[in-house]
Amino acid sequence: MRQPMSAATLSVAHPTPRPRHASGEAGASADARRRVRDVHVVGVPMDLGASRRGVDMGPSAMRLAGVAERLRALGHAVEDHGNVRVPDRTSLTGSGREFLPAIAQVCEELAAFTASVVRRGGTPLILGGDHSLGAGSVAGVATALAERGEALGLIWLDAHGDLHTPESSASGNVHGMPVAHLLGLGDPRLAGLAKPGPAVKAEHLVFVGLRDLDPPEQAFIRQAGIRAFTMRDIDERGLRAVMSDALEIATRGTGGVHVSCDADWIDPAEAPGVGTPVRGGATLREAHLAMEILADSDAMLGMDLVEINPILDRRNHTAELAVDLLASAFGRRII
Numbered sequence: 001m002r003q004p005m006s007a008a009t010l011s012v013a014h015p016t017p018r019p020r021h022a023s024g025e026a027g028a029s030a031d032a033r034r035r036v037r038d039v040h041v042v043g044v045p046m047d048l049g050a051s052r053r054g055v056d057m058g059p060s061a062m063r064l065a066g067v068a069e070r071l072r073a074l075g076h077a078v079e080d081h082g083n084v085r086v087p088d089r090t091s092l093t094g095s096g097r098e099f100l101p102a103i104a105q106v107c108e109e110l111a112a113f114t115a116s117v118v119r120r121g122g123t124p125l126i127l128g129g130d131h132s133l134g135a136g137s138v139a140g141v142a143t144a145l146a147e148r149g150e151a152l153g154l155i156w157l158d159a160h161g162d163l164h165t166p167e168s169s170a171s172g173n174v175h176g177m178p179v180a181h182l183l184g185l186g187d188p189r190l191a192g193l194a195k196p197g198p199a200v201k202a203e204h205l206v207f208v209g210l211r212d213l214d215p216p217e218q219a220f221i222r223q224a225g226i227r228a229f230t231m232r233d234i235d236e237r238g239l240r241a242v243m244s245d246a247l248e249i250a251t252r253g254t255g256g257v258h259v260s261c262d263a264d265w266i267d268p269a270e271a272p273g274v275g276t277p278v279r280g281g282a283t284l285r286e287a288h289l290a291m292e293i294l295a296d297s298d299a300m301l302g303m304d305l306v307e308i309n310p311i312l313d314r315r316n317h318t319a320e321l322a323v324d325l326l327a328s329a330f331g332r333r334i335i
């Protein structure tokens with residue numbers, strides 16, 4: 001079995017050359033999908049942020065579905081760094097927001113990992129795990145960008161806003177809180193992981209796929225002027241228009257975009273193996289198109305794929321779908 005890894009073994013040892021292209025030519029953004037990446041995979045087998053157990057098995061499920069092999073087949077160099085250490089739930093007392101300190105430690109280690117990958121020109125790919133890990137993965141990418149004087153754009157694909165602070169959350173579940181902390185709100189142990197913080201400015205953040213917000217999240221989106229595309233926007237305008245706008249928002253004035261993909265943005269009919277399913281999500285084709293548009297843009301610096309719950313899945317269908325979507329996001333071409 002894969003050994004849990006320490007922060008030291010998770011560090012990225014080798015320098016990465018400048019972007020290469022499968023075609024052998026430099027640069028051409030029109031052919032962004034041919035870009036060969038150095039993909040650094042890390043698993044975060046954590047379900048401390050959710051009340052329902054099981055998303056800690058998400059990284060195994062995606063590895064069994066062949067995530068590294070699929071990306072290698074596209075021409076990318078892929079290194080799987082194993083898993084970030086996550087404390088065993090049974091070794092902790094309490095529940096909900098009481099897990100925040102343990103989650104913050106996991107996020108700190110994860111942020112160090114993503115920062116070191118991005119500093120070397122690699123692409124971090126984080127397999128979750130519950131979505132509280134986003135407070136760490138995104139913070140690390142933001143830190144590496146800040147070192148080059150650049151801001152980070154963030155596209156949050158999700159049925160939910162994940163905009164709670166520990167005070168505003170009714171459930172107390174930390175997976176409902178990462179975005180607020182990335183904006184610098186809430187508990188400093190989570191909000192302070194980006195150096196210098198906050199990780200993301202509200203103007204560089206955009207949601208896609210929303211359909212289940214709690215009242216404090218609705219109020220916050222309105223009051224802070226956060227750009228958010230709901231499922232209704234996708235219904236009315238189509239995925240292409242929504243995704244183009246989302247990319248425009250997340251790339252304007254930034255050095256690139258982190259994509260945090262909660263598998264529950266997809267309809268549970270297609271993706272039943274998720275921690276908090278909400279009916280009325282993106283179709284399979286919409287989800288692929290979103291990933292293909294991201295690949296075409298060449299703007300993606302890193303990606304999280306989170307909230308896959310193998311206990312609720314059917315024969316690993318959702319993890320296989322996730323790996324298929326990752327192939328689209330990393331430049332798969334049909335012809």
Ligand SMILES: NC(=[NH2+])NCCC[C@H](N)C(=O)O
Pocket residue numbers: 130131132160161162164169170171172173175176177213214262264275276307
């Ligand atoms: N990452 C997620 N699946 N988040 C679901 C959050 C659900 C709800 N808003 C809560 O805070 O409890």
Ligand SMILES: [Mn+2]
Pocket residue numbers: 158159160262264265276307
């Ligand atoms: Mn969600």
Ligand SMILES: [Mn+2]
Pocket residue numbers: 131158160162175262307
């Ligand atoms: Mn989420």
